[in-house]
């Protein structure tokens with residue numbers, strides 16, 4: 525209404541100035557602006573209410589990413605790893621179409637009263653899967669296993685590589701003796717989980733690691749010390765992934781210090797209130 529009057533009167537009018545003053549003084553201006561800004565968040569806020577009543581995870585949230593976000597991830601990975609976009613996208617689709625994996629996880633959670641409403645999708649872990657399919661690592665280490673969703677994604681990629689003749693193993697490390705509940709059956713045939721402090725376990729290792737996924741203690745100092753403990757295990761082309769790069773610059777700073785390239789992918793969750801995490805990639809420079 526006020527906007528229509530303004531249009532009729534023109535922006536220079538004294539009446540316009542008066543109406544603008546009244547709109548500001550009586551809160552119309554603020555209400556209009558608040559309504560406009562809240563439009564950006566209204567859908568997310570409404571999701572919180574239904575999510576809060578469900579029996580699902582309390583952290584390490586499971587959700588899918590938007591199709592646009594997936595396409596962006598595939599293009600980014602195609603550029604970073606000099607691999608054809610269509611191949612990258614087909615690997616991403618291979619995981620998304622793995623109905624056996626999803627139904628295995630949902631079957632396990634159905635028996636858990638705290639998780640029975642959980643609906644799992646892999647979000648940024650699709651990038652982990654694609655990376656394992658294109659680089660065919662011999663050893664993948666993931667610090668921070670939690671229930672084991674990442675472990676299953678990694679194991680599934682390794683199993684496909686093995687089917688195609690490229691052998692690789694998984695080592696998960698978690699301080700919680702109850703972690704990795706999902707990592708069993710055929711998945712456990714491609715790797716192990718060690719229980720203990722990740723830095724202590726890394727310090728006791730000597731076998732080079734091709735892909736290192738850091739997702740344990742997310743305190744900046746701990747994360748940095750984990751990367752430093754990983755240095756003796758780096759091969760020429762070893763890749764480091766941080767699951768915490770949406771929240772800090774630890775991997776970016778580590779990469780700068782050790783003359784490595786760093787890239788970041790930010791998630792756009794689909795139908796979830798969580799703002800999204802991401803993938804920090806640290807990669808050896810070609811001339812290193």
Ligand SMILES: C[S@@+](CC[C@H](N)C(=O)[O-])C[C@H]1O[C@@H](n2cnc3c(N)ncnc32)[C@H](O)[C@@H]1O
Pocket residue numbers: 584666667668669670671672673674675697698699700703720721722723739740741
């Ligand atoms: C975010 S969860 C890991 C999620 C998992 N990577 C996934 O994809 O679902 C973090 C895990 O790190 C573990 N953690 C915390 N501090 C640790 C430490 N010092 N050493 C090893 N694991 C640790 C926790 O027990 C927890 O299970």
